[in-house]
Amino acid sequence: MGAYFFKRFLLIIPTFFGVTLLIFSMTRVLPGGPVETMLMQAQMGGDAGGGFSTQNDSGQVLSPYQIEELKAFYGLDKPIMTAYVEWLNKIVRLDFGESNRYYQPVIDMITERLPISLTFGLVSLVLGYLISIPLGIVKALKHKTTIDFITSLAVYIGYVLPTMVVAIALLTIFAFKLNWFPLGGFYPNNYGELTGTWEQIKGIFPHVVLPLAAYTAGSFAYLTMLMKNNLMDNISADYVRTAVSKGLSFNRAVLRHAVRNSIIPIASQLGGLITVFFAGNFLVELIFNIDGIGLMSYNAIVERDYPVVMGQLAITVFLTLIGNILSDVIVAFVDPRVKFGN
Amino acid sequence: MSHSEKHSDETLRVNNLQVNFQTDEGELCVLNNVSFSVRKGQTLGIVGESGCGKSVTSLAIMGLLPQPHGRIVEGEVIFDGEDISRFQGKAIRAIRGNRIAMIFQEPMTALSPIKTIAKQMFEVYELHAPELSKEQWKQEAIAMLGKAGIPDPERILGLYPFALSGGMRQRVMIAMALACKPDVLICDEPTTALDVTIQAQLLELMQSLQKEMGMAILFITHDLGVIAQICDEVAVMYAGEIIEQTDVYSLFESPRHPYTHGLVSSIPSLRNTPKTKLNIIEGQVPALHEMPSGCRFSNRCPHSDDNCTQRAPQLESAATNHLVACHKYKVL
Numbered sequence: 001m002g003a004y005f006f007k008r009f010l011l012i013i014p015t016f017f018g019v020t021l022l023i024f025s026m027t028r029v030l031p032g033g034p035v036e037t038m039l040m041q042a043q044m045g046g047d048a049g050g051g052f053s054t055q056n057d058s059g060q061v062l063s064p065y066q067i068e069e070l071k072a073f074y075g076l077d078k079p080i081m082t083a084y085v086e087w088l089n090k091i092v093r094l095d096f097g098e099s100n101r102y103y104q105p106v107i108d109m110i111t112e113r114l115p116i117s118l119t120f121g122l123v124s125l126v127l128g129y130l131i132s133i134p135l136g137i138v139k140a141l142k143h144k145t146t147i148d149f150i151t152s153l154a155v156y157i158g159y160v161l162p163t164m165v166v167a168i169a170l171l172t173i174f175a176f177k178l179n180w181f182p183l184g185g186f187y188p189n190n191y192g193e194l195t196g197t198w199e200q201i202k203g204i205f206p207h208v209v210l211p212l213a214a215y216t217a218g219s220f221a222y223l224t225m226l227m228k229n230n231l232m233d234n235i236s237a238d239y240v241r242t243a244v245s246k247g248l249s250f251n252r253a254v255l256r257h258a259v260r261n262s263i264i265p266i267a268s269q270l271g272g273l274i275t276v277f278f279a280g281n282f283l284v285e286l287i288f289n290i291d292g293i294g295l296m297s298y299n300a301i302v303e304r305d306y307p308v309v310m311g312q313l314a315i316t317v318f319l320t321l322i323g324n325i326l327s328d329v330i331v332a333f334v335d336p337r338v339k340f341g342n
Numbered sequence: 343m344s345h346s347e348k349h350s351d352e353t354l355r356v357n358n359l360q361v362n363f364q365t366d367e368g369e370l371c372v373l374n375n376v377s378f379s380v381r382k383g384q385t386l387g388i389v390g391e392s393g394c395g396k397s398v399t400s401l402a403i404m405g406l407l408p409q410p411h412g413r414i415v416e417g418e419v420i421f422d423g424e425d426i427s428r429f430q431g432k433a434i435r436a437i438r439g440n441r442i443a444m445i446f447q448e449p450m451t452a453l454s455p456i457k458t459i460a461k462q463m464f465e466v467y468e469l470h471a472p473e474l475s476k477e478q479w480k481q482e483a484i485a486m487l488g489k490a491g492i493p494d495p496e497r498i499l500g501l502y503p504f505a506l507s508g509g510m511r512q513r514v515m516i517a518m519a520l521a522c523k524p525d526v527l528i529c530d531e532p533t534t535a536l537d538v539t540i541q542a543q544l545l546e547l548m549q550s551l552q553k554e555m556g557m558a559i560l561f562i563t564h565d566l567g568v569i570a571q572i573c574d575e576v577a578v579m580y581a582g583e584i585i586e587q588t589d590v591y592s593l594f595e596s597p598r599h600p601y602t603h604g605l606v607s608s609i610p611s612l613r614n615t616p617k618t619k620l621n622i623i624e625g626q627v628p629a630l631h632e633m634p635s636g637c638r639f640s641n642r643c644p645h646s647d648d649n650c651t652q653r654a655p656q657l658e659s660a661a662t663n664h665l666v667a668c669h670k671y672k673v674l
Contacts, residue, residue, distance in 0.1 A: 186357035238451040245404055245446075246518070247469040249431075257454045264456070334458055336502045 001332070004340035012321045017088075019317045020310070024084045027306050028076070034100045034304040035070045074306075076099055087310060096311035101303050106311035110298060113280075116186050116292040120207060121276030124215035132220045136227025137259060140235060141251070151224075157222035164283040167214035168215065171287060174210060181206050184289030195333070212287045215281070223266065230262035237261070267334045271327025274319050278312070353558040354403070354442070354526045355379040359427075361395075361402050364410070370630040372398050374582045376417070377657075380526060380558040387561045387573035387590070389605075393627060395582040396562045400528045401428070403560070404444055405434045409454035421526070440470040443519035447531040449511035453503040459514055460499040463487075466521045482521065489554075490517035491547050509540035513547070518549060527552075528560045533568065538671050543601075545572050557631055570594060578602045581627055581638040584657065588664040596668040600674065635668070645670050 039062065048185070062070070071077045075086070090097060142148050158166075175181045177290035185226060188194075188203040234240065236257050243253035280294030300308035332338045360488055361373035373395045380386045388396045401407050403419050405427070409597045418425040426437060438444075446452045453462060460483065467479040474482070480499070487495035490513040503511055512532060519527055529548070533541035549572060561572055569576055570590060577587040578599065586599040604623040625642040628634060636653050640646040649669055657665045660672075668674075 228558050238446060238448050239454040241406065242446065242452045242515070243465070244406060245438055245444045246351070247435045247437075248465070249435060257457070261454065261456055334456075336458075337504050 001340045005329075008325050008328070012318070012325075015321055016314075016317055020088070021084055022089075022313055023313055024087065024310060025080050025081065027304075027309065028080050028083070032304065033071070033076055034074055034306060035067060035076070037304045039067075091311075091314055097307040099197070099300075099305055099308050101300075101305045101308075106307050108291065109308060110312065110315070113293045113296060116290060117278055117280050118215065118276060119204070120211060120215055120280065121278075123208070124212055124219065125273060125276055127212065127216050128219045128223055131216070132223030133227050133263070136218075136224045137231060137255075139224065139228040140231035141254065143232065155221045155224050158217045159225075161217070163214055163218040164279055164287060166213070166217045167211065167284050167287045168242070170213055171209045181210050184287075186290045207288075211284055211290060213283050214288075226266060227262060230265055231258055232260035234261045264335050267333045268327050270330050271323040271325070272320075274323040274326060275316065278316050278319065345511045347468065350423055351382040352379045353382050353421070354560070355420040356399070356403065357420065359399070359402060359419070360415045361398055361407065361412060362415045363412050365409075365631075367631040370491045371413070371415075372401065372582050372630065376579075376582075376584055378577050378584065378587065380560050382525075382558055383552060385552065385561055385572055386561040387563060387569040387576045388579055389563055389566060389569050389576060391564055391627060392581035394579040396564075396579055397530050398582075400444065400530050400560065400562055403441065403528065404438060404542065405429065435469075439466055439519075440522045441455075441524050442526040442528065442636050443522070443524040444527045444528040444530065445512070445515045445519045447534050449515055449532075452515055455503055457502070457503055458499065459487075459503065459506075463514075463518050463521065465501070466518055470522045475560065478546045483517070486517040486521050487514065489551065490514070490520070491543070492517070508536050509544065512536060512540075512544060516544070516548065516551070520555065520557075523555055524557055526558045526560065528562070530562045531564070535566070538560075541568070542571075549570065549623070566594075566605060578605070581633060582630070583638060583667065584665075585667045587657070588661075592661070592664050598660050598664065598671040598674075599639075599668050600645055600670075603637050603674075637667075645674060 015060075033113070068077065075083060078086070087097075094107075096110075098105055099109060102109070139148050139151055161169075171183065175183045182188075186204065186207055188207065191200065191203055194200050196205050231254070235254055237258065240253050240258050243257050244250055248256065278293050280292040280297075282294035282298035284290075285292045285295040286298075296308065297312050299305070328340070332340060355377075356379070357377050359373055359376040360371060362369050363372050376395070376399060378386060378388075388399060390396050398407070398412070401412075402414055403426075407413065414427050416592050417427070419427040421437070421442065428433060429437070453459075460480070463483045463486075464476070464479045467474060467482060471479070471482075483499060484495045487498060492498050492510065492513050497511075498506070498514070503514075504579045506514065515532070527548075532548075533544050536544065545568065548559065551557075559572075561568070563569060573590045575587070576590050576593045577584045578593070578601065579585070580601050586593070586597065586602045593602065594606055597606050601623070604621070607621045608623065610620055623642060624644075628641060630639070634651060636649075637643070637646065637655050640650040643650065647670075653669070655667045655669045657667045660666045
């Protein structure tokens, strides 16, 4: 087992190189780099980041020499491989560089938004499992009854509606019409005045409810049906009949034996849990005006803020790869049939 | 079988059992007027082809008919002086696995793949012998696995089913079924999924355990060879009915029903000329919703006449301890 995981960890290295090199090259090859984007925004009278665009309000284009100078400033003048190796060299020393746009260390931009991601990621995940697994069990046990039909309706609506549609609907109904929750934002206006963790949580809570509902609605449908279908398969398995013939009641046989077997495929996805640090759907964040990781990444792509794009990507890739290994560990833990190595 | 024939050592008795299944084609009669009894220390075999109702019989006795489709319409299952077919909830669960135990056809899937043998065996004691300590459960389980012919039972207890062969798993199933020293053991094709050497070993094991523990065995199979090896009495089922019932010797020597006769003469024999055609029974079992009126075997029977297709024959005594349901057994 140890040898197997050692091998898996070694495999992270080439995979990480592959993914990052691919994306890095794409950022260089695609037309419209950071300099061009900034110039364009400046010409259109938009406010480009920093205090650097002020001279160009007249609509004058920078001379090619100046553009070259700018490109050199952002390190875009070097060949792809040289630039990539430079980037990699910094990354392995955990130096994520500085944003092209905000002249702020990338790592600070990320850590600043971590509480938001963690809140939504963890809570929607836990909530999703807490709803889906019991609901799936009930649906399997009450297959083809009224409860099953009604919950199926809810599940399918949750499944077919894209998250942003759910988000807009929730916002319209509960924030705009009923005024139960704030319209957006993550921190309350008086957040700075709140002292103590409990007070802070209480302040954030109303801001979190609607986005959380939007996130959970998107994920619980899939998990519920997965749980139900797995359990349906296992309920009709021979070993459940054996358990009943031993004298267990049907419900206990299902809970003791079938549920345990049905959870294995779901447990295999738990490794992905580790990416909750980067949870955040930019559409939901946009709708609820939350300055989270999703929105940050989206803006970084639009603004060609490559250090942010690459920094965020590097961490996500790394966490995903670790998460895959973690999934293997979890599966080996819940399913005795899985053994790694010889 | 007539009611006057009751024996004092009768352990389990099934009277006029009728089971219906609710299907898309309407309510179908899967078991019709099935009666038999199993005696202490004896083995009753139920033989018949797929779909004749053998397994449904065993499930009906255990109260394990698939819900909500299957139900007992009529008849009774007498065990220990009481009709257990009326039992529900706790009452029937106290009997299941304790006084009437069952082993199934597929040893590969009948055990939960992710629990150790110990956990699955202890469950029986947990349900039926909660007064014992865990250490006693372990000792009991080890003793029982040993009796079932499992070498090194203490080590086996810690293993998961996937580490065991099919034959070993079926031994575990037997040990689990016999853990509470049941009065009746129902075996639903326990050796069908195993190869013949393992089958022979297991049949021998069950016979010796029966001798030792004295339980009655209801043995369900489609294999006449197994019947010959293990059974004292045999009931032949066809399309949900018992059509002939007698002791194992009479069945093979003088089968009375044309169906039984067909079955027995389709057994390949070493005395036959090699490469000659095997006797077969023409046609196939009619589907339950298109059963012929009258004798259910009439459309395949070489001897059937108008009487057979109109009037259903009842089981009657053809000789001492030999029941047959056929209008024409006397003239055949």
